[in-house]
Amino acid sequence: MSAARLLLVNYHYLRDPSAAPFPGIHPMALDAFGAQVGDLAGRFHVATPDEAERFLLGNGALPRDSVLFTFDDGLREQGVAARDVLDGRDIKALFFVTSRPLTERRPLMVHKVHWLRAHSEPRQFTAELESQLPPEWAADRMDTASRERALEQYIYDSPADAILKYRLNFVLPHDVVDRATATMLRTRGIDERVFCSDLYLDREELRALVANGHAVGAHGHSHAPMSGLGPGLDADVKRNVDCLTALLGTRPRWLSYPYGRNWAIPRDARALCARHGFSLAVTLFVGWNLAGEDPALIKRINPNEVASFAGAA
Ligand SMILES: [Zn+2]
Numbered sequence: 001m002s003a004a005r006l007l008l009v010n011y012h013y014l015r016d017p018s019a020a021p022f023p024g025i026h027p028m029a030l031d032a033f034g035a036q037v038g039d040l041a042g043r044f045h046v047a048t049p050d051e052a053e054r055f056l057l058g059n060g061a062l063p064r065d066s067v068l069f070t071f072d073d074g075l076r077e078q079g080v081a082a083r084d085v086l087d088g089r090d091i092k093a094l095f096f097v098t099s100r101p102l103t104e105r106r107p108l109m110v111h112k113v114h115w116l117r118a119h120s121e122p123r124q125f126t127a128e129l130e131s132q133l134p135p136e137w138a139a140d141r142m143d144t145a146s147r148e149r150a151l152e153q154y155i156y157d158s159p160a161d162a163i164l165k166y167r168l169n170f171v172l173p174h175d176v177v178d179r180a181t182a183t184m185l186r187t188r189g190i191d192e193r194v195f196c197s198d199l200y201l202d203r204e205e206l207r208a209l210v211a212n213g214h215a216v217g218a219h220g221h222s223h224a225p226m227s228g229l230g231p232g233l234d235a236d237v238k239r240n241v242d243c244l245t246a247l248l249g250t251r252p253r254w255l256s257y258p259y260g261r262n263w264a265i266p267r268d269a270r271a272l273c274a275r276h277g278f279s280l281a282v283t284l285f286v287g288w289n290l291a292g293e294d295p296a297l298i299k300r301i302n303p304n305e306v307a308s309f310a311g312a313a
Helices: 030-043 049-056 076-089 109-118 122-132 144-153 159-171 174-187 192-199 203-211 230-248 269-276 303-310
Strands: 006-011 066-072 094-097 215-218 254-256 280-282
Touching: 006 030, 006 049, 006 303, 030 066, 030 076, 030 303, 049 066, 066 076, 076 203, 094 203, 094 254, 109 122, 109 174, 109 192, 122 159, 122 174, 144 159, 174 192, 203 215, 203 230, 215 230, 230 269, 269 280
Parallel strands: 006 066, 066 094, 094 215, 215 254, 254 280
Antiparallel strands: none
16 A cells, blocks of 8 residues: 655635636636535545644554645635535635734735726736836846747746736736835825725634634745845735734744745745744645644645546546
8 A cells, every 4th residue: 555645735816717807817716626525525535724734743653545635815705615514514725824913904915906907998007017116127128038938937827817817926026016016006096904804804704713623824924935034034924923822812933925936935935944942834835744844835736736636536
């Protein structure tokens, strides 16, 4: 018999895909989520966060190949999914929560971009964003090599979308896009505090998740890519940890790196975890985990990758 393995599956938006007028968000409908959970729970052991932690650290075994469900960004619809899908099956999951929406009532840059793209004609969004950027970050300053890299990186997108995504992820500084998108929301008469109340789990809802046996992990304060925070990285993580500890009465033991890809992971990932008391940190490097993985680089897949890694036999 081969050793048991653990697959982490991560979810973001769980809502009706046809709800927004334009693409920009790639959500999973709650029904589809329920079906995927049912399918995986039927074929694998569903680990609790504590069981997964012991297994990954080499302190405990899993009965057979197992899955752990995780959720990034602390969205309100994830609380609904927990209540309507997970709690009835007695599944305990792991929710990674950023603190800026809780303490500053400011939404994350990535969600402002998603919302604006989902509610704007594509060319209008790009033109409006470009018009808000300081001149040193203008699109026509992008060199040919960067354009080529953008097209290589996003092979499933149109060239215009590929360049936009590349600029958002790799070229434009997080705070520059953060400011530009805040202005774009304001221009549409949207109050960032109301946006936060609509989108994110509030303090009571987070406490209720923990009371129901789910675990909450850290996901950064600002949700800026940790690789790009420089000397501000520790302060960003500490604000997140302090907020969650004060709110929930216990220090988070798991961290999820915002964006989760190689380009976004801090160089000293292991040392960062040690400094802030995390026993495990999760990425979006795909694949199954074995006992004894690098605890600072735990693998995790998206729902659309389940068929490749855990397809029905
Ligand atoms: Zn995130």
